[in-house]
Amino acid sequence: MQHEPTADPPDGTGDGATPTRDSATPARVIRTQVPARLDRLPWSRWHWRIVIGLGTVWILDGLEVTIVGNIAGRLSESGSGLAITTDQVTTWAAALYVAGACCGALFFGRLTDRFGRKKLFMLTLAVYLTATAVTAFSWTAWFFFLCRFCTGFGIGGEYAAINSAIDELIPARVRGRIDLIINGSFWIGAALGAFASIALLNTALFATDVGWRLAFAIGVLLGLAILLVRRHVPESPRWLFTHGRVEEAEQLVDEIERTVSEQTGRPLPDPEGSVTVREQGMVSFTTVARTVFRRYPKRTVLGLSLFVGQAFLYNSVTFGYAVILTTFFKVAQGDTGYYFAVIAVGNFCGPLLLGHLFDSVGRKPMIAGTYILSGLLLFGTAALFQQGSLNATTMTACWVGVLFFASAGASAAYLTVSEIFPLEVRALCIAFFYAVGTALGGITGPLIFNGLVNSGKPADTTLAFCIGAGLMVAAGLVEAAIGVKAERRPLEQLAAPLSSVEAYDDGTAAAAATTG
Template sequence: MIVIGLGTVWILDGLEVTTVGNIASRLSEEGSGLAITSAQVTGIAAALYVAGACSGALFFGWLTDRFGRKKLFMVTLAVYLCATAMTGLSFSAWWFFLFRFLTGFGIGGEYAAINSAIDELIPSKYRGRVDLIINGSYWLGAVGGALLSIVMLNTDYFPKDLGWRLTFALGVVFGLVILLVRRHVPESPRWQFIHGHGEDADRLVGSVEREIEKEKNEKLPPPAGEITIHERKSIGFGLIAKTVFRSYPKRAVLGLSLFIGQAFLYNAITFGFGAILTTFFDVESGHTGYYFAVIAAGNFIGPLLLGKLFDTIGRRVMIAGTYILPGILLFITAWLFDRGSLTANTLTACWCVVLFFASAGASSAYLTVSEVFPMETRAMAIAFFYAIGTAVGGISGPLIFADLTESGVPGDTALAFCIGAGLMCAAGVVAAFLAVDAEQRSLEDIAEPLSQTEKSGGPSPAGGAPG
């Protein structure tokens, strides 16, 4: 229930971004019902979507730490649903831009609320793989969006001015289904306990324990240790900033590096993929969805197969490897593309291999910032690093890469690939030195809660030391 109720929002995000990327060429055609160019869709609209996501992450991240995970992941989904519905009703470019921003605003809030809830509800032994697979489910939505666009862009089925609108309507329907499931997902007992709702937390955890003991017909082992905390209603921005940057400066550098690296790599490929295929390989706009469905499938299979290794081999090796290796592979792809050695099929195959590894790395960025900072700062930490890293790569990326990938000059597109590859490799090197060995450790052991007053039993809180 937790995985479906919380994780499926990434499917929505993947559906959103991919659908817009695929319908960009259709929106720019005469008769689409919207006076807009393809470059405006993949450039301005994409940048506004990301800007909205960054703003939403910060705004809702603060509210999530203050009012709880459950309340906010209901609100953020509602914002997404309303904005998506209004996007489908667009009648002019400014309306489309406005509601792309607001759609991103809701999705950004989801990142902060959902990742914090996931890590606080999943057992430490499986936290890495579950987090990666849930974040990787974005690409299931991307597959759906790619295939959906093929049908919706087919004028034998729908007129030019209707098909693209129906794709947004279907996103709303899917979101409503998720909303129904999500109503039953519990609040984080960690948040409840720290924010003065100890009795509610005790009832929730007790009910889960009794259910498991009944299923297994055996008593659960006692807790490894105990901590005493000072309950508080909220924590100010000043204390959050001081904790993140003064107590954990190395972890702050790590978080920023991972988010900036993956944002640039993905923008180098995904936002311009349709334009690259149509410009350099004469692929029809209605057929680009087939190619993207292939690389999207590779993106999902990566975290699915590699996720377990983050819990067994460890965070440091796997994070560094899934950043450096795809960066190197993308450099090779750029070289082959510039030489004219690739076709639409072989370029797609190269992208698929690159993103098989890069997807696990990108998902590990969310995992990292959601587990290496104290409980009280978790949602805001996710929001901050997502907002800053994605703003650098996700807003400037589409604006830069839209021109490079649509210029018709192979060297320009190869340059876009190299920018993403270089930043991805740089982030991997940072991870090799600064990544935290958080595998199979409790969140309180990785970073001591700010509200903690004393601790007894269990492992020492080494993770709470500055670094």
């Protein structure tokens, strides 16, 4: 569909496609309808291509984490070809993977805001693929640790590049449910990893020093398939126009509109509203810090609370559940994958079945509710475990209930930080909250949790459960108090771009949502 340029504003800043110079400054002023044009698009096959090309990377993350957790016992066996202990795999290798993800998020997050979404989500996937492939050739513990760090480095960069790109391409009215399902797809990978580990740990099929190496090949093959699809995903038009490339952004949206109109077979509605920004150079770290801590202090507290709670809970459970099964319920090492696969299915069902409520009922009640309810259910699970009332099956059933709600809430944490900060610093903000929250919960979580579980004392494991439950409830209360009502609202209304000259010209005051 051909874009109809907006009328020239009275200040002479030009039409929707042509940037001009403001009379008071040498910087170009750009007025565009790109955000409104993207948000009013009906769902189409084009959007599914975005989801498949970008969103399926979380399947890789789930696959990675689960396989390593389930093959920990095999790696430590004599004849595995790797001199390493189970404790080193579940504690140090897990912590280094998360540490790599934190570093990668910050490093690539900065580059994503500077050089664009597409260049970086291609680069970060390449880093992941290389590191995963090399892991299969590990011969000693230190090299395995290094590979885990590098694999996490690539995955961390994916979080920043992918979440920012998805939010900027998906229409506002369905942004919540799509983000939740995409982030929840981590558990599809977890289920695949669980089932794969069952076969790969079977010594009747694969030798002790072969099966675990083949496990990493699965991630490489899946990553290569995603890479092929991802080549056709465009750059974010929102990123383009804020970097002065307005003509390119307009042409790209023209092409997207034609594709969507052809696929849906009906004309597109007229876009409502435009945004005006002043072209600017590289955003400094000082500006980023001022934006996060001074301009949005409440949102900063909110993001950290949500990330710390879910990161501690999930990294602890993901890396330690197989140990719980083998230590307390005497489940055979080769059978832990069955139980984890059941948990993984429950986790994915949470975002899948509850996701639409985050767009209809709203962000605040749904995020607060899922966090608090999952925490209360975990407290109940801890009490039953301490009393000795659970076995491997009922323990897994309890975790399915806990994580059904926790998974929806945790996925919403990524959604929250990706939509409540300005476009120019979106990727770095995602990286910052992911890195800080995950460092606190994702590195200390496995270290503390596995230390308690490996003691073999039920009271220690109960304590670990209660810590995770307490953090989830606390995060839910923070959301209830200061959460942002972001459902169905354009990103530019939630947080006006740092380069914004005026609010949406349809009368919506974007500036009203830019503090707190």
